[in-house]
Amino acid sequence: MTSIMGSRIxxxxxxxxxxxxxxxxxxxxxxxxxxxxxxxxxxxAEGSAQVCLGKTQVMxxxxxxxxxxxxxxPNDGVLTVNSEFVPLASPEFEAGPPGEESxxxxxxxxRGLRESKAIELEKLCIVPEKKVFVIFFDVYVxxxxxxxxxxxxxxxxxxxxxxxxxxYEIEDGEVVRKPGFTSLPIRNYPVAVTFAxxxxxxxxxxxxxxxxxxxxxxxxxxxxxxxxxxxQKGRQGTLTPQQIIEAANIAREKAEELRKQVVxx
Amino acid sequence: xxxxxxxxDDNGIRTDGRKLNELRPTKMEVGVLSNADGSAYIxxxxxxxxxxxxxxxxxxxxxxxxPERAILQCRYHMAPFSVDERKSPAxxxxxxxxxxxxxxxxxxxxxxxxxxxxxxDLFIEVLQADGGTRCAGVxxxxxxxxxxxxxxxxxxxxxxxxxxxxxxILDLNDIEDKEGEADVPVAYAPNLNAVTLLQMDGILIxxxxxxxxxxxxxxxxxxxxxQKEALKAKYVAITEEVEE
Numbered sequence: 182m183t184s185i186m187g188s189r190i191x192x193x194x195x196x197x198x199x200x201x202x203x204x205x206x207x208x209x210x211x212x213x214x215x216x217x218x219x220x221x222x223x224x225x226a227e228g229s230a231q232v233c234l235g236k237t238q239v240m241x242x243x244x245x246x247x248x249x250x251x252x253x254x255p256n257d258g259v260l261t262v263n264s265e266f267v268p269l270a271s272p273e274f275e276a277g278p279p280g281e282e283s284x285x286x287x288x289x290x291x292r293g294l295r296e297s298k299a300i301e302l303e304k305l306c307i308v309p310e311k312k313v314f315v316i317f318f319d320v321y322v323x324x325x326x327x328x329x330x331x332x333x334x335x336x337x338x339x340x341x342x343x344x345x346x347x348x349y350e351i352e353d354g355e356v357v358r359k360p361g362f363t364s365l366p367i368r369n370y371p372v373a374v375t376f377a378x379x380x381x382x383x384x385x386x387x388x389x390x391x392x393x394x395x396x397x398x399x400x401x402x403x404x405x406x407x408x409x410x411x412x413q414k415g416r417q418g419t420l421t422p423q424q425i426i427e428a429a430n431i432a433r434e435k436a437e438e439l440r441k442q443v444v445x446x
Numbered sequence: 447x448x449x450x451x452x453x454x455d456d457n458g459i460r461t462d463g464r465k466l467n468e469l470r471p472t473k474m475e476v477g478v479l480s481n482a483d484g485s486a487y488i489x490x491x492x493x494x495x496x497x498x499x500x501x502x503x504x505x506x507x508x509x510x511x512x513p514e515r516a517i518l519q520c521r522y523h524m525a526p527f528s529v530d531e532r533k534s535p536a537x538x539x540x541x542x543x544x545x546x547x548x549x550x551x552x553x554x555x556x557x558x559x560x561x562x563x564x565x566x567d568l569f570i571e572v573l574q575a576d577g578g579t580r581c582a583g584v585x586x587x588x589x590x591x592x593x594x595x596x597x598x599x600x601x602x603x604x605x606x607x608x609x610x611x612x613x614x615i616l617d618l619n620d621i622e623d624k625e626g627e628a629d630v631p632v633a634y635a636p637n638l639n640a641v642t643l644l645q646m647d648g649i650l651i652x653x654x655x656x657x658x659x660x661x662x663x664x665x666x667x668x669x670x671x672x673q674k675e676a677l678k679a680k681y682v683a684i685t686e687e688v689e690e
Contacts, residue, residue, distance in 0.1 A: 281542050281543070281545070281546045284539050284542045284543055285542075285543050285546055285547075287539070288539065288540075288543050292647050295647075296647045296648055296649065297649070399644070404649065407651070408649050408650060408651050409646060409649070409650050409651070409652065409655050410646075410647070410648065410649050411646055411647055412630070412644055412645055412646035412647075412655075413547075413644075413645050413646075414547070414550075414641070414642075414643060414644040414645065415546075415547070415550065416550055417549075417550045417553035417554050417642075418554065419554050419635070419638065419640030419641060419642050420640070420641045420644065421639055421640065421641065422639075422641060422659055422660070422663065425641065425644065425659060426652070426655075426656050426659075429652050429655060429656075430652065433652060
């Protein structure tokens with residue numbers, strides 16, 4: 182737990198270094214921490230991945246079930262994203278129902294997948310208006326060292342890429358699992374890129390110390406064509422319109438670099 | 447699949463008769479609830495939203511209180527009858543997220559350090575929703591805060607812009623939000639030139655995104671004038687009463 186004085190001193194230290202274009206951990210202002218991606222690590226899940234972003238560690242498991250469609254989209258599969266801040270991941274996390282940080286994280290990841298139309302949900306219909314596939318993404322934070330958004334987004338994308346759907350037949354209106362799998366129909370690869378604004382300076386991929394002193398956070402998600410598909414500002418700090426556009430231009434390039442790392446893994 | 451409605455016709459007119467860069471008819475009123483320390487009401491198109499502020503008062507639960515500043519607690523909530531299909535009154539994940547981003551959009555405008563150890567409680571009730579309720583919620587909430595006499599650096603005002611039917615448009619209504627290509631809600635403190643809330647969903651290239659933000663900021667500036675008029679109107683009315 183950082184005390185108020187402690188965090189003020191830290192903020193000053195981090196901000197002063199930033200003025201000189203430096204970061205406490207030696208990175209460049211728009212440099213990511215080392216990224217490690219592993220996929221297919223949970224055999225019982227239809228899709229899974231773990232991403233290490235520096236010391237931040239996030240696992241995403243994809244489970245597929247069948248269920249009813251939403252009434253306004255009777256022939257589309259259903260996408261659900263949930264996130265858990267597991268108490269083992271940080272001294273700040275407590276067991277219990279998801280808090281607003283956790284809900285916000287899940288919804289940012291959800292928005293990237295949904296708005297870029299990453300999954301071809303219209304191909305996931307089993308019985309029109311009755312039965313469709315429901316795809317559950319569970320984001321599991323295992324070690325919190327900052328920038329959970331990008332780590333979770335990458336893990337979700339990596340998990341998506343190795344997700345398989347069980348084969349099935351319909352017997353008496355019931356879905357019966359059959360041996361074998363087909364791959365999930367995918368059409369887009371969204372990647373989230375997050376900045377922290379500290380004393381008016383933008384830095385990419387904030388780690389925990391920077392997050393504790395940042396004034397605001399800005400996430401932009403880009404699809405495979407370099408179009409923006411989701412944006413989220415967080416925290417009580419402010420941004421100027423110029424900063425937002427500057428960030429968008431940097432983020433688009435970084436998203437492209439990150440996407441290559443996921444797609445090759 | 448449902449038949450796609452044409453969101454913008456050949457003359458650049460939208461489903462509700464508006465031009466591309468036109469705000470919905472908007473009415474704001476300050477001081478509408480007698481129990482609250484500050485309150486306000488907004489109608490923006492079919493949106494009808496009430497905001498009330500209590501405090502600064504003792505934080506509840508108490509452990510949330512901070513030694514060096516007041517905390518702002520915000521609840522954005524939709525009435526079960528505010529939408530076509532009844533909404534369960536329990537707070538949804540969407541409402542939790544919106545409560546958070548609305549709170550964060552207002553905090554930078556408030557002198558929170560003047561009221562250490564206290565809580566300023568803000569309640570936003572959406573009575574009828576027709577797209578853009580988070581923005582209208584921010585706009586009406588800053589009026590309620592000002593009405594409660596909370597010292598502020600600026601009024602925060604919010605407006606969405608986006609893209610529908612291939613056109614960039616201002617102040618999306620429900621159908622434009624649901625069936626359009628993109629929605630970018632922006633909150634802005636004009637005197638500080640500070641964007642305090644920014645979200646987006648949909649698909650835009652960077653140049654469109656830039657233009658959309660500019661468009662939203664123009665909308666904010668127009669709504670800002672209405673905010674100030676609404677605030678003044680309450681005190682003009684009081685002055686008149688006293689003089690009579």
